[in-house]
Amino acid sequence: MKNTATPSQRSTKQKTAIITYLRSVKTHPTAEMVYLALKKKMPQLSLGTVYRNLDAYAQEGKSLLFEVKGQQRFDGDVSPHSHFACDACGGVQDLWFALPLPKVKKHLSHGASVRSIDVLIKGQCDTCNVR
Amino acid sequence: MKNTATPSQRSTKQKTAIITYLRSVKTHPTAEMVYLALKKKMPQLSLGTVYRNLDAYAQEGKSLLFEVKGQQRFDGDVSPHSHFACDACGGVQDLWFALPLPKVKKHLSHGASVRSIDVLIKGQCDTCNVR
DNA sequence: TTCATAGTGATAACTATTATCAATAATATA
DNA sequence: TATATTATTGATAATAGTTATCACTATGAA
Secondary structure, eight states: OOOOOOOOOSOOHHHHHHHHHHHHOSSOOOHHHHHHHHHTTOTTOOHHHHHHHHHHHHHTTSSEEEEETTEEEEESOOSSOEEEEETTTOOEEEEOOOOOHHHHHHHSOTTOEEEEEEEEEEEEOHHHHHO | OOOOOOOOOSOOHHHHHHHHHHHHOSSOOOHHHHHHHHHTTOTTOOHHHHHHHHHHHHHTTSSEEEEETTEEEEESOOSSOEEEEETTTOOEEEEOOOOOHHHHHHHSOTTOEEEEEEEEEEEEOHHHHHO
């Protein structure tokens, strides 16, 4: 159930390609999307390698990981922001409103620690709404 | 991939038991948790029936559905609120701070429509932190 | 009561993800 | 630079959560 992602120690072509790609797009891709995109240039790339490294980057805080419709989505931009996911086309967009963090903390149990705050708004995007 | 949940037309013992149970707990159970709890009184209950109905209730807006660690969690309380999920024990708690809705709407694309807003804070709960 | 059909139970199928492991390649060291 | 060590990869099998299928059951209308 858990990917036992070890902190990365050696740099490889695969790792570089994966993080570079993730940071170059704003599509919030799934592991398979990253895999398919990179496979064009690295035909022997393995899907397992993509999962392994995306997962590791997320654990190291070098990427964001959240779930939409039972699938993991990754984001190379780790600055705090929210996401909008379209039910129809499956696309995910960034939202940059600020959360009332002091208010949020007040509501947490005393002694609880926060690792991440994921805000996911679901609905229908403007493009899908006009169709 | 999609559960073709039809809007409920007939009332059955199973449906009643499922929604009654979901509304009686604050544990944000998975489908299997609901199944195991109800199975004690309804031994022939099927896991598929639980999934089918929990999913249908969520689509009808009679329950909340969100995902934690790749698993669906259900909440019988549909009034707007957020959730805290503990990485260690897997428990989920309600959080009742208010979101800055006007600000949120301003950041959405014009023409986009919102179905749900899921706020999921992940971390370690107070109990797991002291251990 | 009878009838049409929505819903259930049992189980198979599916899909995303994780685990396994022999082969490969990155780095430290001689 | 050559060699040794071992982290990482690629290929693939295994897993788990969820969804689909379908014969049978039971609800609710007539």
